[in-house]
């Protein structure tokens with residue numbers, strides 16, 4: 327079975343490709359960016375993005391929207407993760423968290439699948455903590471500051487794919503269609 331994953335992020339595609347292979351699914355990479363409408367939740371943004379894109383692509387595809395939610399920052403950056411990463415980045419988050427005791431955070435991934443008729447949503451979450459400094463050189467985005475146990479996602483390399491928010495959302499999606 328083949329499925330099209332629309333994303334401009336190579337890191338996301340490689341992770342998804344590996345997870346899909348376990349279900350005997352071959353992923354085709356449609357490398358493009360798409361308009362992400364403003365919304366109060368990732369679920370809403372992913373659904374609206376997929377509905378808008380379905381008008382253009384007409385064929386089945388899925389996309390995936392993720393965000394980092396920091397408890398002490400009341401869920402920030404959440405739906406603004408992409409903008410925050412591009413502006414203040416990992417150093418900025420570490421600075422915002424300077425001296426903050428509660429370091430709990432989670433990643434949320436929302437997969438939006440357009441099956442040719444309608445959009446379905448699948449979510450996955452992984453809990454961890456914000457590190458006090460950037461560590462590791464693998465992965466992408468906020469991986470160097472996201473601690474899962476004693477290692478950051480950027481130190482875990484392929485092990486990240488066993489436990490990540492992306493894996494949890496994709497597993498729900500793939501098992502629903504296989």
Ligand code: IMP
Nearest residue numbers: 390391392393407408411466467468469
């Ligand atoms: P988006 O899903 O591409 O909108 O991602 C929002 C922001 O979160 C971007 O800056 C990504 O780099 C970052 N991000 C998404 N997924 C991950 C992940 O698995 N690890 C670390 N950062 C991520």
